Amino acid sequence: MPSADTDTKPSWADQVEEEVPGEDDTLPPSTEEINGDTKIVTDYKLNEDGKKVKCVRTFKIEKLKASRTVAARKNWPKFGQSQNDKPGPNPATTAIAEDVFMAFSTTKEETLNQTEEDPLKKLGQQRIVQCRVCKGDHWTTKCPYKDTLEPLQKEEEDKTKAAKPEPPKPDGKTGKYVPPSMRDGAGRGRGESMQPRRDEGATIRVTNLSEDTRESDLQELFRPFGTISRIYLAKDKVTGQSKGFAFINFHRREDAARAIQGVSGFGYDHLILNVEWAKPSGT
DNA sequence: GTTGAGCGG
Missing domain, CATH: 3.30.70.330 (RRM (RNA recognition motif) domain)
Known part of the structure; x- marks a missing residue:
């Protein structure tokens, strides 16, 4: 970026980018100090009013592999056009354009894949639905014996319930919801209000x-x-x-x-x- | 050539 003719005939654009030429030498050099997993960068610059400002930034050094390689690269000796620069970033050639926030999704994906694989394996091994009436390989509502077998099973259930009724709680409630059709005093003929199921096969x-x-x-x-x-x-x-x-x-x-x-x-x-x-x- | 949507668990 800096060229040989900057001090002879600088363009207005260069002046804006490089701030005031010549003033840089009066500022103390930048320093970097690493303290455990914390890095402290101190540098000096001129603010808008031309006053010297000390700028201290602390960074936490991440334990991620990528960050370590980046950190190692920062210890390389300067080379190329910058090999004679002072330690630390040279504001004339280094600029932080904008912060880029990155979402590291690899760890999430890995855990997701792991949790997805197990249920999939299970699905292949076990049946997805099992009829509660005949234990067949279909939903209860689709059971061919739904209208014949299920009422019989319910009657059996009712008998066993009647044999050992649940002890009523002090407040007289069992704590369980009882649908109106099953409450005491409900009409004996269960399903009398139910019209026959929609004609399958028609x-x-x-x-x-x-x-x-x-x-x-x-x-x-x-x-x-x-x-x-x-x-x-x-x-x-x-x-x-x-x-x-x-x-x-x-x-x-x-x-x-x-x-x-x-x-x-x-x-x-x-x-x-x-x-x-x-x-x-x-x- | 074309066979639905919903209810569960």
């Missing part, structure tokens, strides 16, 4: 729908075949654009079968509809 899939078909259109189209319990028109969640297929649930399987017979191949909105039995989702 779902048909309609494809090749034009994209402006709406659920009400499907309702009209399929109502003649029997009671419809549910209509699902697949749409893009964001745009609401129809995906061109739908699921129709009938209460009775016979109605669904007749709907397949009646509507499959039906010309609708310049397209030929395709209607089949729907497979259970997720497979």
